[in-house]
Amino acid sequence: FLKGKSAIVTGSTSGIGLAIARALAAEGAAVMLNGFGEADAIERARGEIAEASGAAALHDGADMTKPDEIARMVARAADEIGGPDIVVNNAGIQYVSPVADFPLEKWDAILAINLTSAFHVMKAAVPAMRAKGWGRIISTASAHSLVASPNKSAYVAAKHGLVGLTKAVALETATDGITVNCISPGYVWTPLVEAQIPDTMKARGLTREQVMNDVLLAAQPTKQFVTPDQVAAFALFLCRDEAAAITGANLSADGGWTAQ
Ligand code: NAD
Numbered sequence: 001f002l003k004g005k006s007a008i009v010t011g012s013t014s015g016i017g018l019a020i021a022r023a024l025a026a027e028g029a030a031v032m033l034n035g036f037g038e039a040d041a042i043e044r045a046r047g048e049i050a051e052a053s054g055a056a057a058l059h060d061g062a063d064m065t066k067p068d069e070i071a072r073m074v075a076r077a078a079d080e081i082g083g084p085d086i087v088v089n090n091a092g093i094q095y096v097s098p099v100a101d102f103p104l105e106k107w108d109a110i111l112a113i114n115l116t117s118a119f120h121v122m123k124a125a126v127p128a129m130r131a132k133g134w135g136r137i138i139s140t141a142s143a144h145s146l147v148a149s150p151n152k153s154a155y156v157a158a159k160h161g162l163v164g165l166t167k168a169v170a171l172e173t174a175t176d177g178i179t180v181n182c183i184s185p186g187y188v189w190t191p192l193v194e195a196q197i198p199d200t201m202k203a204r205g206l207t208r209e210q211v212m213n214d215v216l217l218a219a220q221p222t223k224q225f226v227t228p229d230q231v232a233a234f235a236l237f238l239c240r241d242e243a244a245a246i247t248g249a250n251l252s253a254d255g256g257w258t259a260q
Contacts, residue, residue, distance in 0.1 A: 001027050001028070001239075001240065002027040002028045003027075003028035003029075003055075004028070005029045005083065005086060006029060006030045006032070006077060006082045006083035006084050006086070007021075007029045007030070007031050007032070007087070007088065008034065008073070008074065008077050008084045008086070008087045008088070008125070009024070009031060009032070009033060009087075009088040009090055010035070010064055010087075010089055010090050010091040010117060010121065011035045011064070011091025011092060011113075012031075012034055012035055012088075012090065013033060013034070013036060013037040013041070013059075014035060014037065014190065014191055014192075015191055015192060015228055016090060016188055016228045016231050016232070017034075017035065017088070017091070017140070018033075018045060018228070019228035019229050019231065019232040020088050020090060020231065020232045020236075021033055021045075021088075022049060022052065023229075023232035023233065023236045024053075024088075024239070025050075025052045025053035025055070026053070027053075027236065028055060029053060029086065030053060030055035030057065031049055031053065031057050032057075032058045032073070032076075032077045033045065033046055033049070033057065033058065033059040033060070034060050034091065035061075043059075046058070046059050055081075056080065056081050058076075058077070058081065060073040060076055064091040064113045064117035065109060067116075067120050070120040070121060070124065071120065071124050074121060074124035078128060083125075084128065084129075085129065085135060085136065086135070086137075086138070086239055087121050087135075087136075087137050087138070088138045088139070088140070088235060089117065089118035089121055089122075090139070090140040091113050091114075092114045092140065092142075093109060093113050093114065093192070094110070094152070094155050094192055094195070094196050095109075095152075095154060095199070096151045096196050096199040097151055097199070097203065098203065099153045102153055106154060111157070111158050111161075114155065114158035114162065115158040115161045115162050115165070118162055122137060122165070122169050122180075125137070126172075126173060129173070129176065129177075129178045130173070130176045133176065133177040134177045134178070135173070135176070135178035135179070136178070136238060136239045137166075137169065137179070137180040137181070138182075138183060138235050138238050138239075139162050139165075139166055139180075139181070139182045139183075140182070140183055140185070140231070141162045141166075141183065141184045142155070142184055143186045143252065143254040143257045143258050144159045144160075145160050145163045145182060146163075146184060146250070146252070147258055149219070151203050151204075159184075162182060163182050166180050166182045166248065170247040170248030170249075171248060174247060177244075179238065179243065179244060179246060179247040181248070181249045181250070181251060182249070182250040182251065183234050183235060183238075183253060184250055184251065184253070184254060184258075185226045185231050186226050186252075186254030186255045186257040187216045187219070187225050187226065187255075188225060188226045188227065188228055188231060189225040189226075189227070189228075190228060193216065193225075197212070219260075220255040220257050221256035221259070221260065222255035222256055223255075224255060226253055226255060230253060231253060234251065234253055
């Protein structure tokens with residue numbers, strides 16, 4: 001149902017973003033991938049996505065901490081695949097530390113990648129969507145956009161901010177055929193979660209198993225990690241015309257975490 005549409009998915013060389021890019025491509029969208037990683041692996045993913053969509057698939061290595069690179073990426077998408085009709089603000093990083101020790105450069109990087117990059121993408125993408133009278137802006141927030149955990153001050157602040165940005169832009173675009181929403185997953189098993197286990201072990205003096213069961217899945221009543229494909233299916237639904245009334249929403253897929 002997305003044939004003829006184009007999509008940019010930031011942070012789509014791994015995890016949730018890659019699953020969303022694959023899901024959009026499977027419905028025929030031309031996709032611009034973004035993110036870091038090993039060149040061969042990125043090229044393999046790009047090739048598979050192009051084959052699945054039957055449309056163009058590109059990769060742009062724009063660094064989400066750099067506003068000029070973000071603007072250039074959106075302009076490149078417009079030139080090479082049109083639109084963008086769909087943008088998914090998904091790039092994100094995590095850093096775990098008590099606030100008193102939290103390195104300023106980590107705070108700045110998390111705010112830049114997890115929050116400010118979405119502002120730059122929206123600013124660049126909204127005019128083309130408005131001109132077409134159709135657009136979908138989806139941001140991967142987190143259960144941490146609704147509730148906090150200790151030692152994640154920057155991440156929690158950025159994700160709460162992303163929900164505010166989403167609401168404001170949803171109101172600005174409400175009569176333009178554009179919807180703007182957040183999806184807020186609980187813990188999804190991806191490299192981002194894997195990478196924070198050692199830091200959490202250190203910060204809280206726990207074993208790997210204790211972090212998995214007592215910290216991560218302790219918050220999630222289903223006792224199951226959310227899967228990247230479940231998040232991707234949710235994002236795909238928001239791209240449907242049937243989802244036109246859903247805007248300015250922060251939609252949870254968190255195994256019941258924030259029901260507590
Ligand atoms: P991941 O580490 O697997 O993927 C992150 C992606 O972002 C990668 O493609 C990486 O290259 C890219 N990226 C990182 N820094 C970048 C930069 N400066 N510029 C451009 N790209 C950059 O992580 P994931 O778990 O798939 O997370 C994706 C999103 O989902 C993030 O916003 C994260 O906060 C959010 N999220 C994840 C979970 C979870 O449990 N994994 C839960 C809720 C929300």
